[in-house]
Amino acid sequence: MEHKNEQPNEAQGHHISSYKEHFSTLAALLLLTVLTVAVSVFGADLRSLSVATALLIATIKALVVAYYFMHLKYEHKLYRWLLLVVVLLFVLFLVVTSIEYLNR
Amino acid sequence: MTTATTDLNFFQVKRGLFSWIFSIDHKRIGLLYLYSLMTFFLVGVTLGVLMRLELLNPGKDIMEAQTYNQVFTLHGVIMIFLFIIPSIPAVFGNFFLPIMLGTDDVSFPRLNLLSWWIYIIGSIMALSTLVFGDGPADTGWTFYVPFSVNTTTNVTMSVLAAFVLGFSSILTGLNFIVTIHRLRAPGMSFMKMPLFAWSLYATSWIQLLATPIIGITLMMIVAERFFGVGLFDPSIGGDPILYQHLFWIYSHPAVYIMALPAFGIISELLPTFSQRTIFGYTAIAFSSLAIAFVGYFVWGHHMFTSGMSGTGRIVFSIMTFLVAIPTAIKVFNWVATLYKGSINVQPPLLYALAFIFLFSIGGLSGLVLGALATDIHLHDTYFVVGHFHYVMFGGTGFAFFGALHYWFPKIWGKMYNITVANIAFVIFFIGFNVLYFPMLVVGLMGMPRRYYDYLPEFHIPNMISTFGSWILVTGLLLMLGNLVAGLFNGKKTGRNPWNSISLEWQTPSPPPLANFDKLPELPEGGPYNYKND
């Protein structure tokens, strides 16, 4: 009977990124870093949202790195699902811990 | 699947030390793990016996209080990180998973070898705490802050050792997941897979997804010790309970890393020795996944008295009770498997039956601890120590030794002395209960755990417990001695001494390098379809 092939052959789709893509990714990351600094210096009136803002920007940066530098965009869908599962698990940990912390 | 080109078994194809420590054969790596694990296990047992000796009478018997703190910490670190967490997957998983799936190796043989090397490096790091500075950590294996940040003992090295050992665990898990997905024999669908493989599959996902959390948590201790970052220290804005959250987010699922493979072993032993189909294959398979999933969200039950919020406590208590459901499903299915079977009482079956009995005591005492009101009284008493020894040693330990007796003739092609094995089992089992049952009692009486000294009213149960440790060690030495004797003078066995229909019994004992000398035949109607049903 069949040997299940749940993933495509790695050799088929090896994406080679262009310089243009690399540099625009770098530019985006640098821009987001500048934004983080700017928010922390000038964004004093964000108050309790300052942590949330910093985390949001950091998350966007992580996604950009995963998608372009780490080639998630060009890989089989399975890898995106796996990342999603792990992120969901992490969010669940945060939610459960926060339920405890916020009710203390 | 290729057929072997030679009659040599995997022991004979190559000889010499290097052919072992650089071997990428999953069978040899499994045995490397076995030998190293047993060495560390015996070190851990020795430390445990010394602790029991100290507790024989109130006051000082053989060691100082500080030494005692270090001994129980090292005992915990060795038994948890060096023995139980790797135990069944690293030894029997490595050796038998590929054979039971009908393939010739794991997906990544080199990663497999690397995981053993990482394990050895981590183990040496853990034991090195003995010889430099102020000696081994005195924090308990849980490394709770703030004490672990302040103590001058070698916490940093112990924590780094656990960090390194985590990588070994992750690599084994990753390897098994890919092997199970990609290398099953043609015709073996997931629902025709042996239950041992199912349990390793669930375990591997926990290893892969939970272990990184302990890694990062332990690094936070190091950061706190060296740089005073203020993650856990309230005086500089940290939260000590945050440490406990992070630690138990891994360490509770780790309980299932230890327990699930043991469940898998029992699901293999019972059908073989009752010559009968496993009762409720699907329920057993999926309850492993359910335990793995729900087990992620119960960690707070270790923190009921730590100053957690009331809501948090209720949520964690309810979730804890939920885990009991899939666990009980397994226990009932196992017992039902025995019903009307043609039972063949052999040493492995004895260990499996002892497992069900001891694990039930361990599991039920766990419910007492998972209930909020009773936990207030029992938290940090000897009841907890009794409980987790029943679960970990009575459960996983007995399954490990059951598996060793079961697969011994397959691995070495020889049979140990069955009578001696039975006698050793009886002594071992009695010693176990004499050692740990008094702990449950003395815990109910209120004796706190991890204390060097105790009140006179706790004397008698402590004495009984220490006597028990001597009985247990006698049984253990007899059992191991018998196995070692079997290794040298045991009678040769054929392919299938237990009359099992599982794939590993179709190949010669010991198996050839490529695992099978002829194409393995999948049993018709599933992996446990014994004819006499």
Ligand SMILES: [Cu+2]
């Ligand atoms: Cu737990």
